[in-house]
Amino acid sequence: MSKHDCLFxxxxxxxxxxxxxxxxxxxxxxxxxxxxxxxxxxxxxxxHISTINDIEVADHAIVGSLYDAARDIAKKEGFxxxxxxxxxxxxxxxxxxxxxxxxxxxGGRQFTWPPG
Ligand code: AMP
Ligand code: ZN
Numbered sequence: 697m698s699k700h701d702c703l704f705x706x707x708x709x710x711x712x713x714x715x716x717x718x719x720x721x722x723x724x725x726x727x728x729x730x731x732x733x734x735x736x737x738x739x740x741x742x743x744h745i746s747t748i749n750d751i752e753v754a755d756h757a758i759v760g761s762l763y764d765a766a767r768d769i770a771k772k773e774g775f776x777x778x779x780x781x782x783x784x785x786x787x788x789x790x791x792x793x794x795x796x797x798x799x800x801x802x803g804g805r806q807f808t809w810p811p812g
Contacts, residue, residue, distance in 0.1 A: 699744035704796035734804030775803035
Protein backbone atom coordinates (compact mmCIF):
# COMPACT_ATOMS: atom_id res chain seq x y z
CA MET A 697 0.00 0.00 0.00
CA SER A 698 1.40 3.41 -0.91
CA LYS A 699 1.39 6.27 1.55
CA HIS A 700 -1.22 7.96 -0.65
CA ASP A 701 -3.95 5.58 0.43
CA CYS A 702 -2.70 5.08 3.97
CA LEU A 703 -5.26 5.82 6.69
CA PHE A 704 -2.66 7.13 9.13
CA UNK A 705 -1.02 9.38 6.52
CA UNK A 706 -4.51 10.83 5.98
CA UNK A 707 -4.76 11.50 9.73
CA UNK A 708 -1.32 13.18 9.59
CA UNK A 709 -2.48 15.32 6.66
CA UNK A 710 -5.69 16.29 8.46
CA UNK A 711 -7.88 14.57 5.84
CA UNK A 712 -9.37 12.26 8.48
CA UNK A 713 -10.11 13.56 12.00
CA UNK A 714 -8.46 12.10 15.07
CA UNK A 715 -8.22 12.92 18.77
CA UNK A 716 -4.56 13.96 18.77
CA UNK A 717 -2.90 13.91 22.19
CA UNK A 718 0.79 14.42 21.35
CA UNK A 719 2.89 15.92 18.58
CA UNK A 720 6.66 16.14 18.09
CA UNK A 721 8.78 16.85 15.01
CA UNK A 722 8.88 13.11 14.24
CA UNK A 723 5.83 11.55 15.92
CA UNK A 724 2.10 12.06 16.43
CA UNK A 725 -0.23 10.24 18.83
CA UNK A 726 -4.02 9.97 18.83
CA UNK A 727 -6.65 7.94 20.65
CA UNK A 728 -7.60 4.56 19.19
CA UNK A 729 -11.21 4.49 17.93
CA UNK A 730 -11.68 1.02 19.46
CA UNK A 731 -9.90 1.30 22.82
CA UNK A 732 -8.72 -1.89 24.53
CA UNK A 733 -7.86 -0.15 27.82
CA UNK A 734 -8.94 3.04 29.66
CA UNK A 735 -6.11 4.75 27.75
CA UNK A 736 -5.32 3.39 24.29
CA UNK A 737 -3.22 5.70 22.16
CA UNK A 738 -1.54 5.01 18.81
CA UNK A 739 1.87 6.62 18.37
CA UNK A 740 2.96 6.92 14.76
CA UNK A 741 5.95 8.37 12.91
CA UNK A 742 5.32 11.30 10.58
CA UNK A 743 7.31 9.28 8.04
CA HIS A 744 5.35 6.52 6.33
CA ILE A 745 6.94 3.17 7.26
CA SER A 746 4.69 0.19 6.47
CA THR A 747 5.86 -2.45 8.93
CA ILE A 748 8.65 -3.22 11.38
CA ASN A 749 10.27 -5.12 8.49
CA ASP A 750 10.68 -1.82 6.63
CA ILE A 751 12.53 0.05 9.40
CA GLU A 752 16.00 1.13 8.24
CA VAL A 753 19.05 2.17 10.25
CA ALA A 754 18.40 5.76 9.17
CA ASP A 755 14.99 5.51 10.90
CA HIS A 756 16.39 4.67 14.32
CA ALA A 757 15.95 8.18 15.74
CA ILE A 758 12.38 8.28 14.43
CA VAL A 759 11.52 4.91 15.95
CA GLY A 760 13.21 5.92 19.21
CA SER A 761 11.03 9.01 19.29
CA LEU A 762 7.92 6.78 19.40
CA TYR A 763 9.16 5.51 22.79
CA ASP A 764 9.87 9.06 23.96
CA ALA A 765 6.23 9.76 23.16
CA ALA A 766 5.06 6.64 25.03
CA ARG A 767 7.03 7.66 28.13
CA ASP A 768 5.71 11.23 28.06
CA ILE A 769 2.08 10.27 27.39
CA ALA A 770 2.16 7.59 30.11
CA LYS A 771 3.40 10.21 32.57
CA LYS A 772 0.71 12.67 31.51
CA GLU A 773 -2.03 10.03 31.73
CA GLY A 774 -0.79 9.10 35.22
CA PHE A 775 0.20 5.43 34.86
CA UNK A 776 4.00 5.68 34.45
CA UNK A 777 4.72 4.13 37.83
CA UNK A 778 1.87 1.65 37.86
CA UNK A 779 2.78 0.30 34.45
CA UNK A 780 1.54 0.10 30.91
CA UNK A 781 2.02 -1.77 27.67
CA UNK A 782 3.63 -0.51 24.46
CA UNK A 783 3.27 -2.93 21.56
CA UNK A 784 3.71 -2.92 17.80
CA UNK A 785 2.12 -5.60 15.62
CA UNK A 786 3.83 -6.78 12.42
CA UNK A 787 1.91 -8.33 9.55
CA UNK A 788 -0.90 -10.84 9.47
CA UNK A 789 -0.10 -13.28 12.26
CA UNK A 790 0.20 -10.43 14.75
CA UNK A 791 -3.04 -8.82 13.56
CA UNK A 792 -1.62 -5.69 11.90
CA UNK A 793 -4.47 -4.01 10.03
CA UNK A 794 -3.04 -0.56 9.29
CA UNK A 795 0.24 -0.64 7.37
CA UNK A 796 1.85 2.48 8.81
CA UNK A 797 3.78 1.46 11.91
CA UNK A 798 2.15 2.43 15.19
CA UNK A 799 3.04 1.82 18.79
CA UNK A 800 -0.06 0.90 20.80
CA UNK A 801 0.19 2.55 24.22
CA UNK A 802 -2.26 0.89 26.61
CA GLY A 803 -2.70 1.86 30.24
CA GLY A 804 -5.10 2.18 33.11
CA ARG A 805 -5.77 -1.50 33.79
CA GLN A 806 -3.96 -4.74 34.69
CA PHE A 807 -2.62 -6.67 31.68
CA THR A 808 -1.93 -10.36 31.39
CA TRP A 809 0.94 -12.28 29.86
CA PRO A 810 1.23 -14.08 27.50
CA PRO A 811 -1.01 -12.01 25.22
CA GLY A 812 -3.60 -13.85 23.13
P1 AMP B 1 -3.19 -2.86 14.30
O1 AMP B 1 -4.21 -3.97 14.35
O2 AMP B 1 -2.00 -3.07 15.18
O3 AMP B 1 -2.81 -2.53 12.87
O4 AMP B 1 -3.91 -1.58 14.91
C1 AMP B 1 -4.70 -0.72 14.17
C2 AMP B 1 -5.48 0.11 15.16
O5 AMP B 1 -5.97 1.26 14.50
C3 AMP B 1 -6.68 -0.61 15.77
O6 AMP B 1 -6.53 -0.67 17.18
C4 AMP B 1 -7.87 0.25 15.34
O7 AMP B 1 -8.87 0.34 16.33
C5 AMP B 1 -7.21 1.60 15.08
N1 AMP B 1 -7.87 2.49 14.15
C6 AMP B 1 -8.36 2.18 12.93
N2 AMP B 1 -8.87 3.28 12.33
C7 AMP B 1 -8.68 4.31 13.20
C8 AMP B 1 -9.00 5.70 13.16
N3 AMP B 1 -9.60 6.27 12.11
N4 AMP B 1 -8.68 6.46 14.25
C9 AMP B 1 -8.09 5.89 15.32
N5 AMP B 1 -7.75 4.59 15.40
C10 AMP B 1 -8.05 3.80 14.37
ZN1 ZN C 1 1.16 6.14 6.10
